[in-house]
Amino acid sequence: MKALCWVGTNHLNVERVPDPEILNPKDAIVRVILSSVCGSDLHLIDGYVPTMREGDIIGHEFMGEVVEVGPEVKKLKRGDRVVVASVIGCGGCWFCDHGDWSLCDNGNAHASIAEKAYGYSPAGIFGYSHAFGGYAGSHAEYIRVPFADNGMFKIPEGVSDESAVFVSDGFPTGFMAADMCNIQPGDIVAVWGAGGVGQMAIRSAYLLGASRVIAIDRFPERLSMARLHGKAETLNYEEVNILEALKEMTGGRGPDHCIDAVGQEADTPGALHYYDLVKQQLKLETDRPHVLRQAILACRKGGTLSIVGVYGGYIDKLPMGAAMNKALTFRMGQMHAQKYIPRLLEYVQRGEVDPAYLLTHRWPLERGQEGYQMFKHKTDECMRVVFAP
Numbered sequence: 190m191k192a193l194c195w196v197g198t199n200h201l202n203v204e205r206v207p208d209p210e211i212l213n214p215k216d217a218i219v220r221v222i223l224s225s226v227c228g229s230d231l232h233l234i235d236g237y238v239p240t241m242r243e244g245d246i247i248g249h250e251f252m253g254e255v256v257e258v259g260p261e262v263k264k265l266k267r268g269d270r271v272v273v274a275s276v277i278g279c280g281g282c283w284f285c286d287h288g289d290w291s292l293c294d295n296g297n298a299h300a301s302i303a304e305k306a307y308g309y310s311p312a313g314i315f316g317y318s319h320a321f322g323g324y325a326g327s328h329a330e331y332i333r334v335p336f337a338d339n340g341m342f343k344i345p346e347g348v349s350d351e352s353a354v355f356v357s358d359g360f361p362t363g364f365m366a367a368d369m370c371n372i373q374p375g376d377i378v379a380v381w382g383a384g385g386v387g388q389m390a391i392r393s394a395y396l397l398g399a400s401r402v403i404a405i406d407r408f409p410e411r412l413s414m415a416r417l418h419g420k421a422e423t424l425n426y427e428e429v430n431i432l433e434a435l436k437e438m439t440g441g442r443g444p445d446h447c448i449d450a451v452g453q454e455a456d457t458p459g460a461l462h463y464y465d466l467v468k469q470q471l472k473l474e475t476d477r478p479h480v481l482r483q484a485i486l487a488c489r490k491g492g493t494l495s496i497v498g499v500y501g502g503y504i505d506k507l508p509m510g511a512a513m514n515k516a517l518t519f520r521m522g523q524m525h526a527q528k529y530i531p532r533l534l535e536y537v538q539r540g541e542v543d544p545a546y547l548l549t550h551r552w553p554l555e556r557g558q559e560g561y562q563m564f565k566h567k568t569d570e571c572m573r574v575v576f577a578p
């Protein structure tokens with residue numbers, strides 16, 4: 190089959206690779222219909238996530254058609270149209286039992302690599318480096334789905350492929366970002382990053398009771414999407430002082446909850462950006478935490494910082510004193526897709542949220558390298574490139 194493979198930093202190639210096979214009785218094989226790029230893929234492509242190997246197939250947000258199931262797959266069958274959770278959960282461990290699917294003890298086939306870096310291993314993720322299981326990703330014609338009864342969800346009638354694909358990863362990530370804030374009616378939520386996940390976090394914050402949502406980015410087209418589809422107020426960080434603007438917009442108190450939907454490759458105007466960039470290039474610091482620093486300062490006293498933008502390793506100059514003395518609550522994590530997907534499919538089916546607008550470019554796999562370059566540099570008003578293998 191054809192697959193989009195990582196061959197080195199900033200270098201992808203479409204290659205012929207062997208078709209996936211059922212390896213365990215709980216596996217299924219899915220023919221990929223649509224597979225989206227995700228902001229977190231950029232960290233792999235840019236070389237900030239170690240344990241990538243030449244030939245790894247990337248991609249973790251996808252939907253498709255079941256073409257084969259192992260003997261212990263009971264809920265779904267050949268021919269079903271499914272959306273697949275990007276994290277791999279066994280469904281039987283203590284964490285899966287508690288709904289914390291991205292922390293599954295058995296979903297990472299290479300747990301020992303992650304244990305060295307993190308103490309304990311999080312779950313595996315499709316196409317997301319060997320520290321996260323070394324699973325083949327979804328930018329391919331076919332993919333093996335382990336623990337298929339937990340990870341695959343039948344797409345209801347009336348929900349299009351273009352809407353369903355984002356229920357795999359982007360929508361649940363944005364929803365969990367809002368869910369972690371424990372939003373009370375009337376709360377004001379600020380969201381850093383108006384990419385796919387940020388857009389979904391905006392919508393989700395309203396679904397969960399926020400009265401106002403303020404989106405922060407620097408790309409005018411992303412901010413206008415946040416206004417149009419998300420009913421958010423918007424701030425461009427290249428044009429205004431974010432701390433002052435947020436203070437003014439919230440009557441001097443600050444947003445109740447701050448969502449970081451950017452993560453480790455954040456940009457900011459000013460000298461600190463170059464400090465972090467240089468340290469990151471020299472591998473003295475793995476992540477550029479501008480959004481975290483700003484959100485800690487911007488958040489109201491006693492508020493929540495909810496982090497779904499991905500961080501990989503170590504950061505500098507985190508204003509911990511501000512966080513502690515302002516009594517902030519920190520919540521974070523890779524999302525627990527299996528917990529959220531059924532509820533999100535209902536929102537989409539009822540027409541309350543339609544994530545299909547995130548799809549700005551639909552391309553064949555052969556344009557993978559070009560697609561990721563465009564997504565990375567956000568040219569041609571690109572929000573999400575979706576490959577149709």
Ligand SMILES: [Zn+2]
Pocket residue numbers: 227228229230249250275358359
């Ligand atoms: Zn993702």
Ligand SMILES: [Zn+2]
Pocket residue numbers: 278279280281282283284285286292293294295296
């Ligand atoms: Zn588990």
